[in-house]
Each structure stands twice: as structure tokens, then as C-alpha cells.
Amino acid sequence: MKTTRREFIKISGMTAAGAAIAGTVLGQVQKATTAGNESAEDEHEWTRTPTYCEICFWKCAGWVYKNKEGQIKKIIGNVNDHHARGKLCPRGTGGIGSYYDEDRLKKPLIRKVNEEGKQEFVEVEWDEAIDFIAKKMKGIKKKYGPEHMALFIHGAPGKHFEHLFAAFGNENHAEPAYAQCAGPREAGFFATYGVGVGSPEPADMQNSKCIIFIGNHIGENMHNSFVQEVSLAIDNGAKIIVADPRLSTIAAKATHWLPIKPATDMALLLAWMHVLIYDNLYDKEYIDRYAFGFDQLKDHVKNFTPEWASGITTLDPELIRKSAYEMAAAAPAAVIHPGRHTTWYGDDTQRLRAIAIINALLGAWGRRGGMYIGVRKKVPKFPTIKYPHPHWSWKDITKDKYKNAAVGITNVLLDASLPDYPKEHQIKGWFIAGTSFINSIPDRKKIFKAMENQELIVVVDTMPMEMTGYADVVLPETTYLERYDYARDGKNRVAQVAFRMPATEPLYDSKPAWWIARKLGMKLGLNNYFPWRDMEEVLDWQFKQIGSSLEEMKQIGVKTVDSGEDIYLREGEDFEFNTNTGKIELYSTDFAEKGYNPLPTYTKHEEAPPGYYYFVYGRAPMHTFGRTQNNPNLNDLMDTNTVWINPKTAKLWGIENGTEIWLQNQDGIISEFSTKARVTERIRPDSVYLVHGFGHNRNLLKKAFGKGINDVPLITNIKVDPIMGGTGMRNNFVTFLLEKPILKEEVES
Amino acid sequence: MRYAMAMDTRKCVGCGDCVVACQTENDVPIGYCRDWIVEAVQGTYPDTVQMHFKSERCNHCDNTPCVRTCPTGASHVIEGGIVKVTPNECIGCGACIVSCPYNARFVHPEGYIDKCTFCDHRVALGQDTACVAVCPTDALIFGDLDDAKSPVSIALKNNEWYVLAPEAGTKPQLYFLK
Numbered sequence: 001m002k003t004t005r006r007e008f009i010k011i012s013g014m015t016a017a018g019a020a021i022a023g024t025v026l027g028q029v030q031k032a033t034t035a036g037n038e039s040a041e042d043e044h045e046w047t048r049t050p051t052y053c054e055i056c057f058w059k060c061a062g063w064v065y066k067n068k069e070g071q072i073k074k075i076i077g078n079v080n081d082h083h084a085r086g087k088l089c090p091r092g093t094g095g096i097g098s099y100y101d102e103d104r105l106k107k108p109l110i111r112k113v114n115e116e117g118k119q120e121f122v123e124v125e126w127d128e129a130i131d132f133i134a135k136k137m138k139g140i141k142k143k144y145g146p147e148h149m150a151l152f153i154h155g156a157p158g159k160h161f162e163h164l165f166a167a168f169g170n171e172n173h174a175e176p177a178y179a180q181c182a183g184p185r186e187a188g189f190f191a192t193y194g195v196g197v198g199s200p201e202p203a204d205m206q207n208s209k210c211i212i213f214i215g216n217h218i219g220e221n222m223h224n225s226f227v228q229e230v231s232l233a234i235d236n237g238a239k240i241i242v243a244d245p246r247l248s249t250i251a252a253k254a255t256h257w258l259p260i261k262p263a264t265d266m267a268l269l270l271a272w273m274h275v276l277i278y279d280n281l282y283d284k285e286y287i288d289r290y291a292f293g294f295d296q297l298k299d300h301v302k303n304f305t306p307e308w309a310s311g312i313t314t315l316d317p318e319l320i321r322k323s324a325y326e327m328a329a330a331a332p333a334a335v336i337h338p339g340r341h342t343t344w345y346g347d348d349t350q351r352l353r354a355i356a357i358i359n360a361l362l363g364a365w366g367r368r369g370g371m372y373i374g375v376r377k378k379v380p381k382f383p384t385i386k387y388p389h390p391h392w393s394w395k396d397i398t399k400d401k402y403k404n405a406a407v408g409i410t411n412v413l414l415d416a417s418l419p420d421y422p423k424e425h426q427i428k429g430w431f432i433a434g435t436s437f438i439n440s441i442p443d444r445k446k447i448f449k450a451m452e453n454q455e456l457i458v459v460v461d462t463m464p465m466e467m468t469g470y471a472d473v474v475l476p477e478t479t480y481l482e483r484y485d486y487a488r489d490g491k492n493r494v495a496q497v498a499f500r501m502p503a504t505e506p507l508y509d510s511k512p513a514w515w516i517a518r519k520l521g522m523k524l525g526l527n528n529y530f531p532w533r534d535m536e537e538v539l540d541w542q543f544k545q546i547g548s549s550l551e552e553m554k555q556i557g558v559k560t561v562d563s564g565e566d567i568y569l570r571e572g573e574d575f576e577f578n579t580n581t582g583k584i585e586l587y588s589t590d591f592a593e594k595g596y597n598p599l600p601t602y603t604k605h606e607e608a609p610p611g612y613y614y615f616v617y618g619r620a621p622m623h624t625f626g627r628t629q630n631n632p633n634l635n636d637l638m639d640t641n642t643v644w645i646n647p648k649t650a651k652l653w654g655i656e657n658g659t660e661i662w663l664q665n666q667d668g669i670i671s672e673f674s675t676k677a678r679v680t681e682r683i684r685p686d687s688v689y690l691v692h693g694f695g696h697n698r699n700l701l702k703k704a705f706g707k708g709i710n711d712v713p714l715i716t717n718i719k720v721d722p723i724m725g726g727t728g729m730r731n732n733f734v735t736f737l738l739e740k741p742i743l744k745e746e747v748e749s
Numbered sequence: 750m751r752y753a754m755a756m757d758t759r760k761c762v763g764c765g766d767c768v769v770a771c772q773t774e775n776d777v778p779i780g781y782c783r784d785w786i787v788e789a790v791q792g793t794y795p796d797t798v799q800m801h802f803k804s805e806r807c808n809h810c811d812n813t814p815c816v817r818t819c820p821t822g823a824s825h826v827i828e829g830g831i832v833k834v835t836p837n838e839c840i841g842c843g844a845c846i847v848s849c850p851y852n853a854r855f856v857h858p859e860g861y862i863d864k865c866t867f868c869d870h871r872v873a874l875g876q877d878t879a880c881v882a883v884c885p886t887d888a889l890i891f892g893d894l895d896d897a898k899s900p901v902s903i904a905l906k907n908n909e910w911y912v913l914a915p916e917a918g919t920k921p922q923l924y925f926l927k
Contacts, residue, residue: 076883077883087883090766093769093773094773222764228885249802259794621764622765622769633779636779636782637769646794
């Protein structure tokens with residue numbers, strides 16, 4: 001069993017029962033959609049319950065409307081919420097589709113070997129699934145210790161399992177949201193300002209006179225209140241500067257589009273610093289008062305002229321100079337947005353340092369129209385006994401290598417899951433919730449090898465994502481519309497707490513994450529960590545600590561708590577930053593101590609080999625990661641991706657708009673599926689662009705299966721950031737195949 | 750009273766929220782839509798290339814070929830100039846589809862012709878249409894042209910605008926702000 005135990009189960013035993021239930025729901029959907037226009041009278045009888053959205057990480061608060069029959073009819077943004085401002089994005093509006101999706105996971109599944117020796121998933125009851133997991137976890141604990149597991153999570157369900165694992169004696173939690181996404185900007189800003197960026201990023205765009213985006217394609221990454229702020233900025237006549245190899249949606253609205261050569265952003269940033277400093281455009285008073293290391297920085301950027309950067313970036317030096325003047329004229333109401341997915345080339349923390357430094361030169365941090373200082377009201381944790389102290393954790397296998405990793409690093413835990421990793425810190429079991437691991441983390445070869453070494457893989461999800469095909473146990477979670485979760489209480493301009501409750505009974509035999517964590521906790525004998533009956537009890541206690549209650553939150557959905565704190569620095573205020581020097585560190589003393597470059601420098605990255613093109617990936621506004629392609633509403637908006645190719649390049653290959661193509665990367669990896677070429681002037685001739693999240697190869701995702709090309713398997717050249725451990729994924733190049741390639745059978749086991 | 754809609758191409762990001770909001774508000778079956786997004790690209794890389802999005806739908810014209818060609822009277826104009834179709838009077842002949850220069854009509858799977866209603870059921874309650882209410886960038890603006898203080902009147906007064914297929918002589922009431 002061992003060698004083939006990770007056989008990817010495409011078609012499972014979850015047929016009979018599943019299909020029957022699906023039929024019922026489909027019936028409901030059809031009834032709902034053929035009812036014709038609901039009249040206004042009918043709508044008066046609708047009821048609404050509060051939620052905050054889980055289709056992406058922006059977590060906008062909204063109201064779920066149900067008709068008399070209890071059917072969910074629509075979801076509308078909460079007007080009091082600072083994330084939503086009364087509106088949801090297409091994904092939030094289409095969140096209804098995540099509930100009605102007939103391909104949802106419906107019953108707990110356990111991988112078993114049938115009479116013919118073939119592996120299949122067998123539907124089981126929750127008790128059996130939980131017993132199975134508990135037995136395996138106890139086994140791992142006894143054999144190796146509770147530390148020898150890893151928890152990979154994303155989103156609201158993660159918190160419930162973090163609690164469970166901490167109670168179990170394990171701190172090996174990691175999210176792709178850090179090491180495959182926003183980690184570099186957190187590390188870069190922390191080194192500069194002593195505080196990270198957080199979410200939503202505190203860029204005060206609605207008050208900005210100049211907003212600068214470095215490859216950040218806002219509008220295509222549909223971060224709701226941000227897109228709304230950019231719209232307000234356009235009304236205000238703000239200048240927008242965009243550096244991107246593609247005429248992105250925001251680039252098309254920009255005052256200046258800088259069609260930069262991929263992987264050369266650092267040269268542009270250094271040239272901007274040069275102009276700001278040597279043309280005396282920076283905020284002298286602000287730098288004198290708050291910053292450390294200006295002289296070192298000035299000396300450092302002496303030779304980084306726009307002319308120098310032009311040779312690297314292919315940008316017109318006058319455009320570089322002009323855009324620097326533009327931002328300086330607007331300062332301090334100017335901001336380079338920190339971005340979000342920033343794991344690009346492996347020197348990403350340094351690039352984000354450069355962005356942080358320019359924001360300081362503009363005097364933007366803590367200033368209106370620059371970056372505000374976010375405030376929050378933290379909802380206290382429900383009291384339980386202290387967690388056991390694990391003998392080791394992710395820190396012990398990470399911090400000596402990636403000194404500024406702030407949280408668990410997925411790829412480090414992945415390395416620790418390999419059979420040749422030192423036994424004392426080897427991971428032997430995975431618990432995954434809310435993230436389709438193999439489509440979130442690059443280097444599939446390694447993932448397959450690591451999976452073979454696991455004695456248990458549990459996947460909790462709402463959908464039969466690819467990762468569930470490799471699990472030993474699959475647990476069907478309810479969608480966010482059917483469950484309670486912990487409140488949203490992150491930073492914003494005003495402290496707000498947002499609440500989610502079930503709008504309806506769960507469909508199928510799905511369960512909320514809190515229920516699963518508690519049930520498993522009890523089975524593991526961790527009763528003392530779950531001294532409550534249900535989430536209502538937990539939330540009511542929590543809300544009472546902040547002057548509200550479960551009852552009140554059910555009525556209002558979002559509670560605003562005036563913290564009385566300023567979100568901007570006061571004129572001439574003495575402010576101590578949480579850095580070694582108490583100042584904004586233009587020169588990072590922390591990096592100098594740790595042997596990292598204290599000032600950001602330009603590193604030449606790999607260039608496209610002849611016949612290959614820079615492989616740029618990104619987002620579409622109607623999809624989140626690879627999670628929403630099967631959502632019927634969102635699939636209807638966009639059901640596949642296309643390969644963007646400049647007409648000049650297309651002509652060389654004889655490719656026309658709509659030509660079917662496959663992609664092959666520099667290491668010979670060929671895309672599993674084909675898609676259509678989109679020949680467009682909106683991209684550089686040396687680059688191709690693909691929206692991430694498509695090309696699903698699990699046929700249980702009926703609408704998404706085989707549609708488009710998946711970028712993740714094509715990302716095989718990975719450059720790890722030496723400072724925080726993030727995986728730089730934009731050092732890959734692709735070429736075109738115009739005929740159906742002969743593909744190897746399923747990737748090695 | 751004359752309802753009209755303006756669409757600010759400077760602010761639209763082409764997200765499609767108007768499309769989903771319309772589908773959920775009006776129970777438009779999946780696979781069909783009453784409004785849609787058009788991406789308009791002009792020029793060449795790198796110096797002259799430009800792009801903007803348009804959110805399109807029925808133009809609720811003043812001069813309505815769809816109503817004139819309708820053999821049963823199913824297509825009709827209601828108060829405020831909103832063009833509507835009465836499903837049980839519609840025989841699905843498709844004459845209106847052919848006559849519409851905006852391709853705004855489609856055959857509903859139940860056999861009748863369907864299209865945007867300017868959410869008259871919401872407008873009657875003093876609400877914006879579903880697409881306008883949801884638009885994250887406020888790129889969609891709705892109101893009464895006979896009221897000089899309505900958002901749409903103000904938007905048309907303060908901005909340059911154009912309409913689609915003016916040569917068709919339909920006097921469309923969907924305005925695109927430049």
C-alpha cells in the first residue's frame with residue numbers, strides 16, 4: 001500500500017448518496033431561478049442574517065437574504081462596514097454560488113483499498129472519520145511526538161484548527177498567504193517601520209493625490225474597498241502611476257504607464273530614490289525627524305540614475321524622472337501601494353524595503369493621503385487552560401535560515417516533510433484546511449515526495465479541490481453561509497468587528513470548522529480546551545467583552561468601536577518606531593546585524609532564453625485563487641483563462657486570436673490542458689500573461705475541469721527569499737506548443 | 750419622468766459585479782445575462798495602446814424598434830420610458846432581437862424574450878437598479894432625466910459622453926462618460 005498510497009483519486013466512491021442529494025439541491029436551484037421576478041411584496045417577507053464574506057481574504061461584511069421558503073436569494077454589502085461600504089464585489093455577490101454548487105463535498109470520505117486492490121474514497125459517517133483521524137494523530141504523537149505534524153491553513157476555518165493543534169502540542173502552522181504571497185512586504189515594512197502592513201493595507205488612497213502601483217493590478221485583484229478608494233481617487237483627480245509589463249486595468253487608467261521589463265522593478269525603485277534625493281524632492285523635515293540612515297541611503301543610490309535604470313528596465317529615463325517629480329509634487333499625499341502577492345524573484349523583501357523607503361522619502365507613512373496608522377478592537381479569546389509547550393516548533397527549523405520569517409513557512413514545513421529530513425524534526429502528518437496545497441505552493445515534485453512520507457493527510461474543504469484527491473480523510477466543511485466563525489477584528493481606519501452566522505442549515509452532511517475541531521479535540525482527550533457547547537456560547541462571551549452581545553451582533557452585523565486613536569501622525573509629533581533605532585530605518589540595522597544587505601540593491605535576474613517568454617501570472621476580478629472556478633455564478637462570468645500574447649510575438653509563431661495552445665516551461669514541463677491565445681497589444685512582446693487558478697484537473701469539479709491552463713505546475717524555478725523564506729515564482733519562462741503534446745501519465749507517485 | 754443610465758468608463762474595472770447582481774436580483778438563469786462587459790482596446794504597444802471597459806445592457810430607447818416589430822404587444826414601454834416584455838404575451842418569435850442594434854435581448858430558456866428591465870421593481874421603491882447599487886467603483890449612475898438634480902442628470906451635465914450606435918436613430922438612454 002505504501003508506494004501507491006497517494007494515488008490521485010479522480011473518481012471516488014461518493015456516487016450514489018451524493019448524486020441523490022445533488023438532485024434535490026439542483027431542484028431547489030431550478031425552482032429558485034424559474035420563479036420569475038420576485039415582486040416587491042415578496043421581498044418584504046424576506047429575512048436577512050449578517051455575514052462576512054469568505055470568497056476572498058478581504059472579508060467584507062454583508063447581509064444574506066432568504067425568502068419565505070428559506071432559500072438564499074442574494075447577498076448584499078453592509079453599508080456600515082469599512083471593507084464593503086455597502087457593496088460586495090462580483091465574488092461576494094456570486095458567493096451564493098458557493099452554497100448552491102452541486103459539486104460540493106457532501107460526506108466525509110476515507111481512502112480505502114477495494115476488492116480489486118484499487119484505492120477509492122468511501123463515504124463514512126462523521127464518527128468514523130473523526131475516530132480514524134484521532135487514532136492516527138494519537139499514533140503519530142506516540143511514535144514521534146505531537147510536534148511531528150503540520151497544519152496548513154487559509155481563511156476563517158484555520159483559526160479553529162490552530163486552537164486544536166496548539167492544544168495537541170503543535171505549533172507548526174503555516175499559510176500560503178505568507179510564504180507564497182504577502183510575506184515579503186510584511187518583512188520589508190517591518191524592517192523599515194517596525195510594523196508590518198497587514199490587511200487591508202493601510203494605503204490612504206481615497207485621500208491620495210498620487211498613487212503608485214508596482215505590478216499591483218488593482219481592479220483585477222478585486223479588493224473591494226480598495227477598488228472603491230481608487231474610484232474615489234479618480235474622482236479627486238489623483239495621479240496614478242503604474243509599472244507593469246502589461247496594460248493592466250489600472251495601467252489603462254493611469255496618468256503614466258511604465259511598461260517595465262519583468263524582474264527589473266528594483267532598478268526603477270532605486271532610480272526613483274535617486275531622483276527624490278538628488279533633486280531635493282524628498283520630505284526633509286519628515287526624514288530629519290523620523291528617519292535613520294539617510295546619509296547611507298544617499299550615498300548608496302548615488303549612481304542609480306534614471307539613465308542607469310533605463311538600460312535595465314527599458315523605460316524612458318524621462319518618464320522615470322517625470323513620475324518621480326509627479327509623486328513628490330503630491331507628497332505627503334502620495335503612496336506606493338505595498339502590494340499583496342509579492343513573492344516574485346527571491347529578493348522580494350528587499351524590493352518591498354525599497355517601496356517602504358520611497359514612502360518614507362515622500363513623508364507618506366502616517367500622513368493623510370499616504371499611509372494611515374490602522375486601529376483595531378481586538379476581540380479577546382475565550383478563556384481556556386494554557387496550551388502545552390511543544391518541544392520544538394517551526395521556529396527551530398526556520399529561524400536559523402530565514403531569520404525574519406514572522407510565522408510558519410509552508411515550504412520549510414514541506415522540506416521537513418521529506419523522508420530524508422533529519423528525523424528529530426521530520427513531519428509525518430498533514431492537516432490542511434481551506435487551501436488546495438498543491439495549487440498554492442510551487443514545486444510539485446517535492447510535494448508528491450513529501451506526501452508519500454506522511455502517515456496521515458486530512459483535508460477539510462467545501463469543494464473536491466485537487467488536494468482532496470491525495471487525502472486519507474476528506475472532511476466536508478460547510479460554506480461560510482452556513483456557519484459561525486470567529487469575528488473579523490483586523491485593523492482599519494476605524495476599529496470594527498464583523499460577525500458571521502449561519503443563514504441556513506448546512507446542505508448535505510457538511511459541518512462547520514469549529515464543530516470539526518471540537519469533535520476531534522474531544523476525541524483526542526483535549527476536552528479542557530473546549531469548555532463550551534457551541535460557537536454561540538463562545539461568540540456571546542467574546543462580544544460581551546467588547547460591549548456587545550450575540551443578540552446585538554445578529555441585528556447589526558458590524559460593530560464600530562471608537563478607539564479614540566489617531567490614524568495620522570500629528571504635526572511635529574514625536575513618534576517612536578518599533579525598530580532598533582526607534583526611527584524609520586532607511587538603513588536597516590536589523591538586516592546589518594543579521595548579515596543581510598541593510599540597503600536594497602539591484603540584482604540581475606534570469607532572462608528569458610531564446611524562444612521563451614517571461615511567464616507573468618495574475619488575477620481576474622471574478623475569481624479568487626483556484627477556489628472559485630467551479631462556482632456556477634462566477635464560472636458563468638469567466639470559465640477559462642487565455643494566454644495573453646503581443647501581436648508581434650504571435651505573428652512570429654503564426655498564432656492568432658483564439659489559436660489553441662499549450663505552454664511549456666524552461667524545464668520542459670508542459671501544461672496539462674490547452675487554452676486559447678489572446679493576441680493583444682496590452683502586453684510586452686517579451687512576456688505572456690495568464691490568470692492564475694484555472695486548469696483544474698479533478699473531474700469532480702465538473703464546471704472547472706480541463707478549462708484553461710494551470711500556471712502552478714509551470715512554476716519550477718523557485719528562488720527562495722533569504723530573509724523571510726518566501727518562494728519567488730516569477731523566474732519562469734514559457735514557450736508555445738501549437739499541437740497536442742504527448743503527455744506523460746499522471747505525475748510520479 | 751425619463752429614466753436613464755450613465756456609465757463612467759474612466760472608473761469601470763470590468764469586474765462583472767453588475768452581471769452577477771442582475772442575475773441574482775432578477776433570477777436570470779446561469780448561462781444568460783441581461784447586462785455584460787465589453788473590453789475596448791485601441792492603439793498599439795507601447796505608446797498608443799488604450800483600454801476601457803463598458804457595462805452594456807438594453808438602452809431603453811426613446812425610439813423603440815423592438816416595440817414596433819413586436820407582433821403581440823409583449824414588448825412595450827412603461828412609465829419612465831422603461832422597455833419591458835410581458836412573458837406570457839411573448840411568442841418568442843425573435844423579431845425584437847433582430848431589430849435591436851444593441852443585441853440586448855435573448856431567448857429565455859422558458860421560451861420568451863428576456864432583457865434588462867431597469868429593475869423597475871426596485872425603482873418603484875425608490876431604489877437604484879441592482880447593477881447600480883452593487884457597482885464597487887460607482888461607475889454606474891441611474892436616475893430621472895426630467896429631474897435636473899438626479900445623479901444621472903448631473904453626470905451628463907458635467908461630463909462628455911457618447912451613446913452606442915447613434916446612427917440607428919433609436920435615441921438610446923444609456924450614456925457612456927468619457
